[in-house]
Amino acid sequence: MPAAAATGTTAGKPGTSAADGVSPGASADTSKGGRRRAGRPSAALLDQAGITSAALELVGRKGYDGLTMAALARQLDVAPSALYNHVRSKREVLLLVEDHLTALVDVSGFAAGPWEDAVRTWAWSYRDVFAQHTPLIPVIAVLPVTDAPQTLAMYETVSAAFLAAGFPEERIVSAIVALESFIFGSAYDVTAPADIFDAGSMAAATPHFTAAVRSLAARGDESPADVAFGLGLEALITGLGALRG
Amino acid sequence: MPAAAATGTTAGKPGTSAADGVSPGASADTSKGGRRRAGRPSAALLDQAGITSAALELVGRKGYDGLTMAALARQLDVAPSALYNHVRSKREVLLLVEDHLTALVDVSGFAAGPWEDAVRTWAWSYRDVFAQHTPLIPVIAVLPVTDAPQTLAMYETVSAAFLAAGFPEERIVSAIVALESFIFGSAYDVTAPADIFDAGSMAAATPHFTAAVRSLAARGDESPADVAFGLGLEALITGLGALRG
DNA sequence: CCACTAAATGAATGCCATTCATTTATTAGA
DNA sequence: TCTAATAAATGAATGGCATTCATTTAGTGG
Structure with a gap:
């Protein structure tokens, strides 16, 4: 059991939890509940899934010191302020990442x-x-x-x-x-x-x-x-x- | 081996760490040993012991969010940049606080x-x-x-x-x-x-x-x-x- | 009294998260 | 088809932060 330790990291379990697969790219506008009211742009550049995966990639490449709202925005080809239409704060970004990672834990x-x-x-x-x-x-x-x-x-x-x-x-x-x-x-x-x-x-x-x-x-x-x-x-x-x- | 602990950090040069003298800021740290070289001011406003206790008081009053280098300097009636003559970085301040707290653990x-x-x-x-x-x-x-x-x-x-x-x-x-x-x-x-x-x-x-x-x-x-x-x-x-x- | 030096200063620097007035793009419904 | 509503993106601030640096201040041993 000891040496196998290192493997766990990648062990994403499909059956673990209620989360759908998500398509992290630029467009997965599944959830985000709420009824629609009036006209609403359909081709949003950002959503929480995209922000989450961009944050994960950034962290993998630059570590948590490199995870700034500016860098995150750059990664998504967007102005930093645009992030705040989808996320209340940087803390919420961390929270999204955390929840995503928890799904990788092997239960x-x-x-x-x-x-x-x-x-x-x-x-x-x-x-x-x-x-x-x-x-x-x-x-x-x-x-x-x-x-x-x-x-x-x-x-x-x-x-x-x-x-x-x-x-x-x-x-x-x-x-x-x-x-x-x-x-x-x-x-x-x-x-x-x-x-x-x-x-x-x-x-x-x-x-x-x-x-x-x-x-x-x-x-x-x-x-x-x-x-x-x-x-x-x-x-x-x-x-x-x-x-x- | 009590407070003499504080010395090592400012090192970097041979024989520099000594800074005894009369009354430092709030709490005097007794002689820190080391030989003296040339002329040297005796009434230093700051030392590591004073910085540590000021940091602790600040944390107690405002929490860790309130522990900024600026606030710490204000607490000691000194310019923020003056702190860097005694401490390499904010991390070192945290380190001094940590070590002080460890001494409170009951062994x-x-x-x-x-x-x-x-x-x-x-x-x-x-x-x-x-x-x-x-x-x-x-x-x-x-x-x-x-x-x-x-x-x-x-x-x-x-x-x-x-x-x-x-x-x-x-x-x-x-x-x-x-x-x-x-x-x-x-x-x-x-x-x-x-x-x-x-x-x-x-x-x-x-x-x-x-x-x-x-x-x-x-x-x-x-x-x-x-x-x-x-x-x-x-x-x-x-x-x-x-x-x- | 002079040369030396630790220590203090204040003005930058660059990075950061976050805000806001404004613009852009989309669509529902008249 | 036109229009009103609206989500989302923008870019320019704002204020806070740690840290740097050229300069000044002030003791002290020789």
């Missing part, structure tokens, strides 16, 4: 098989997706689920599976939150520089820590972030699993 | 008593400190320990205690990282709005999740964030504790 394990395996698959995949998008984590943390349909869909799938696995209803949300907290915190670790624990000139003053760091580095195959995540995840699975009736 | 439990109790005390305290400073979390995550002496000191204390408790040396860093990841993720939860899980109009589409949320709310005394943190922490303590030889 397929919850359909069948042991609860432990399903949680493992889900957690590794969840971490892998957001490890490449850590600037979204502060956004997610305060995000009312109402504003993120895909995220809500994921919670429904996971909740149903926890109930089926024998969890008492009043513990389900707490267990999910505990797992998510660990997942988000661990996503940051993945991005940490390799020498983050190098004490440098202070090494002599911190002998126990320095020795611990050195013996950690000695083991070769797995990345430190993966080792720590695996360790914590197994502890959580065992400990939380014991709550089942 | 006293590691001095004696059972490992489990010490970890519990440490983890709750750690979470509580940073729950009020979540904007620092992305900074901490990528922060080389070299740049944060207090943080390094905490790691040394914790590492020594884990070793004494019977942990194999090569698992210590992983165990600490796993705990920290959980702690940082959980710190975000504390700040989440109470209605974060209200599915609103989508409630009908997510019956299991909605029911789980409702039954959670039913239990009154403890905050949801505390319940989740306690649940996860106990699982981690049990699971990680099993690694001890």
